[in-house]
Amino acid sequence: MKLKAMYSFLNNDLNIIEQELEKTAVSEYPLLREANLELLKAGGKRIRPVFVLLSSMFGNYDINRVKHVAVALETIHMASLVHDDVIDDAELRRGQPTVKARWDNRIAMYTGDYLLARSLEVMTNIEDTLAHKILSQAIVEVCLGEIEQIKDKYRFDQSLRTYFRRIKRKTAILIAVSCQLGAVSSGATEEIHRKLYWFGYYVGMSFQITDDILDFTSTAEELGKPVGSDLLQGNITLPVLFALEDPTIKTEIEKISMGTTPADIQTVLNMILSSGVIERSANISDQYLKKALHILEELPKNRARSTLFSIAKYIGKRKF
Numbered sequence: 001m002k003l004k005a006m007y008s009f010l011n012n013d014l015n016i017i018e019q020e021l022e023k024t025a026v027s028e029y030p031l032l033r034e035a036n037l038e039l040l041k042a043g044g045k046r047i048r049p050v051f052v053l054l055s056s057m058f059g060n061y062d063i064n065r066v067k068h069v070a071v072a073l074e075t076i077h078m079a080s081l082v083h084d085d086v087i088d089d090a091e092l093r094r095g096q097p098t099v100k101a102r103w104d105n106r107i108a109m110y111t112g113d114y115l116l117a118r119s120l121e122v123m124t125n126i127e128d129t130l131a132h133k134i135l136s137q138a139i140v141e142v143c144l145g146e147i148e149q150i151k152d153k154y155r156f157d158q159s160l161r162t163y164f165r166r167i168k169r170k171t172a173i174l175i176a177v178s179c180q181l182g183a184v185s186s187g188a189t190e191e192i193h194r195k196l197y198w199f200g201y202y203v204g205m206s207f208q209i210t211d212d213i214l215d216f217t218s219t220a221e222e223l224g225k226p227v228g229s230d231l232l233q234g235n236i237t238l239p240v241l242f243a244l245e246d247p248t249i250k251t252e253i254e255k256i257s258m259g260t261t262p263a264d265i266q267t268v269l270n271m272i273l274s275s276g277v278i279e280r281s282a283n284i285s286d287q288y289l290k291k292a293l294h295i296l297e298e299l300p301k302n303r304a305r306s307t308l309f310s311i312a313k314y315i316g317k318r319k320f
Contacts (some may be wrong), residue, residue, distance in 0.1 A: 007307055017053075022037070036114070053067040055183045055188075057186070060187065069178075086105050088310075090229070142174065153235065154256070155236065172200075174263050176201035179196040182196070214240050215287070216269060228265050231253070234257075248267070249271045
């Protein structure tokens, strides 16, 4: 079953969120408005709004209230992507030119900053101190993740702990608080919204590790960017950390720098693919996924829980 089919019963509410996202992206400045709308047109899975909506079904579901949370989280996610593309000097995302490629780094950074500010403005519709505390802490973590991503570029001696902390901040934290804030905004109990946080955290970790694997195992057409882009950009992911344990592969990986081209790393990619590190990385992703599914079993049975179960398994089992 395709991912979108799993939550097709949410389509009407997701359309409402899409309309709200467009309103949020609008600016009185034409260039900023165009950059924001280009981001929206690029689409995406909208998985964070989906998690917000499903998690809110563990309380009193009200689309007119929970939509503000969904829009805020997706807007923060969009902002982080714009900033990431500047950090990585990325020309393509989902096969389309990035904001920094179409304009420049300054426009891209201001676009990301504007979206972050708009997300906070949208959240003022939720009059709940706890919700604002959770969101502000999440934004701090995301920003720290972006700083770490810059600091750790081409640093081949980093530890597994550093990697896991970075992907928590880069990906897992927004998925975790999407689940938690959906529940908080609908008045779910503290026990439920805390469990949903941990479900989202574990799913987010599995999701990012799987993405890091797919960067080596997918095609350029599927990725919308060159295979091995993370390594080219100096982002040290789990398969690379495992590959660095092999002295022969390590020697080749450590030759990679800012001037390296996709053609230059083909030998390294082949070495990584045949080394067994993909399977080791997939095993770590599976461990996080199992933890997420275990948390779900502790939540009340309803349609939202069964849908979250299906989505989690889909995320963890994408084709390598």
